Amino acid sequence: MTRSPLFAASVCALLPLLPPAAAHAQAPTAYDCTHPFGLYDNMEVVYQLQDADGKAAGTIRNRVVLLGSEQNKKQTITTNTVLLKSGLYDTKNRLLRLQDVTYLCRQDTSFTDGTSELNPESLRSFRDRRFAYAPVPLAWPNQPTVGSTLPGGGVTVQVSSTAVDIAQVYTRVQKRRITGTESVTTPAGTFECYKVESERESATAARADMVMRTVNRTVDYYSPAVGLVKTEVYGKNGKLEQVRLLTTINKTAAQPEQQLKVKEKYKSKKS
Structure with missing residues (x-):
């Protein structure tokens, strides 16, 4: 599957939140898999990117354009x-x-798009090349333990010209573990x-023996009903970076209690 080389946020996939009026802690509720991460038609979610000092570094806007099922x-x-x-804006x-x-929801698990794990800066040096994206969605349990x-x-991106393969660019999120629970306060x-x-x-x-690699530690604060609430990225020295x-x-x-018209595609897939 080939996708255009558009922006993919360097941190986790962009998930929704509750309205600003929700000043109290949100307790877990029965999960509605029909609407992954509580997303409804035309909702727009806004995130702020901050540097290690808490200074605003940009804004991410994420707008729902289509609900479906298969x-x-x-x-x-x-x-x-x-x-x-999903759009990235400067200050x-x-x-x-x-x-x-x-984003997806299947049975007891929701998924974010693997392409949103890629830092777009990693493709900047490959202008006017072909990009073939091979994403692997990230699973988020609806009932975490x-x-x-x-x-x-x-995601893995194969970079090529019209004649030859040039390089592979990838981001892998691995060694994922649920380590505890925590109450997180945000402007929302x-x-x-x-x-x-x-x-x-x-x-x-570029070759098997020529790899430029960076490893970071990431901490995600996740609520099944609303998705990722906060993400922290740490450098190899253990210091907070973003x-x-x-x-x-x-x-x-429409609000959750209202009936929404959902486009059903029902594509045939192998079991």
Whole structure:
């Protein structure tokens, strides 16, 4: 599958939050897999990127453009999907990059798009080249258990010209583990979260013996009903490098209790 080389945020996938009026801690509720991470049509979620000192470094806006669903070949498993437009803006609100991302929910697990794990700067030196994306979605359990491990995910990009392959650029999120629970306060409210620690490996490989690699430690604060509330990225020296914090949600579409028209695609897939 080939996608255009559009922006993919260097931190975790962009997930929603509750309205600013939610000043109290949000307790876990029955999860609605029809709407992964609580996303409804036309909702826009706003995140702030911060540096290690808490200074604003940019804004991420994530807007729902399509809800859908599909079934496997035997029609025994339904996968609900959300297509979003995700944009990165600088501190002067100028659009820097834009991309489509897809979130999923299947049975007891939701998934974020592996392409959003890639730092767009890693492709900057390969202008006017072809990019073939091979993402692996990241799983987020709807009923997390402290102490459990989670499967890895990420994305590999094959960079090529019209004649030859040039390099592979990849980001892998691995060694994921739920280490505890924590109450997290953001401008959007206070949320009861699960703390998920992982290792993020980013690399550019021109040849098997020529690999430029960076490894970071990441801590995600995750609420099943609203997704990622906060993400912290640490450098190899253990110092905090970047934070992504949810700030606002603009809920312009139907509320959860209202009936939504969901486009059902029901594509045939292997079991």
